[in-house]
Amino acid sequence: MKIATWNVNSVRARLPNVLDWLAAANPDVLLLQETKTTDTDFPALEFESAGYHLEIHGQKSYNGVAIASKHKLTNIRRGLPGDDSDEQARYIEATVDVGNGVKVASIYLPNGNPVPGEKFDYKLSWMDRLVSHVEKSLISEIPTAWAGDYNILPQDRDCYAPEKFAGDALTMPASRARFRTLLNLGLTEAWRTLHPQAQEFSYWDYQAGAWPKDNGLRIDHFLLSPQAADLLGSCEIDSAPRGQEKASDHTPVWCQLDTA
């Protein structure tokens, strides 16, 4: 099965781009972030007409995550456990009815800037909650992919100009340490594992001609449970959508899991 993740920066503004890419790339599952709309205003019919089941967790104006899948979705969880007062829509997970079941989660991890400040504190506590939830989830041994916009540059080589991001929430030692904690629990970062020498990006700022200059960042990641990593066939970044009209500032990342 082919699973993709894409921060679309408004699903309504991006609908033609997203539908074009679904038709061309034909993923079994698309994990969306920054849908930026309430569930009521989500263009659900358009996804369903394209052959996708849909589970969404939205809010007005900001954030918002969703899962589109050609296969049935069950066991939906909306929101990351650990803080009932957290109203930001940044996490949704579901079991995909394929093979013996594959779990997927769409993640929109807080940006965390400026540092220091409340937003950075929120990022770190959100990551702590993610670590706890992943720890508990791994007990099930169901192949699971936690994918999305992590707002983390795992290493300097994932950034076109790391010196410009010193002190940024995307590179802070506390942010990177928590990301490594996820890896130390046994998760595999799919793209880097399959491309140990490469430099490619998944995000280019709208400003200052970042895209034509290839001033990019790699902040969209697939983290796979051990049982999902066993199935990993390929993982690629498709930069083509970033070059199209009315593009999102992020481009899709996808991986192939060789399920039965």
Next chain:
DNA sequence: ATGGTAGTCTCACTA
């Protein structure tokens, strides 16, 4: 060094 862009029921905020 600065400011540049895009989206959202804004005239400010997030990224």
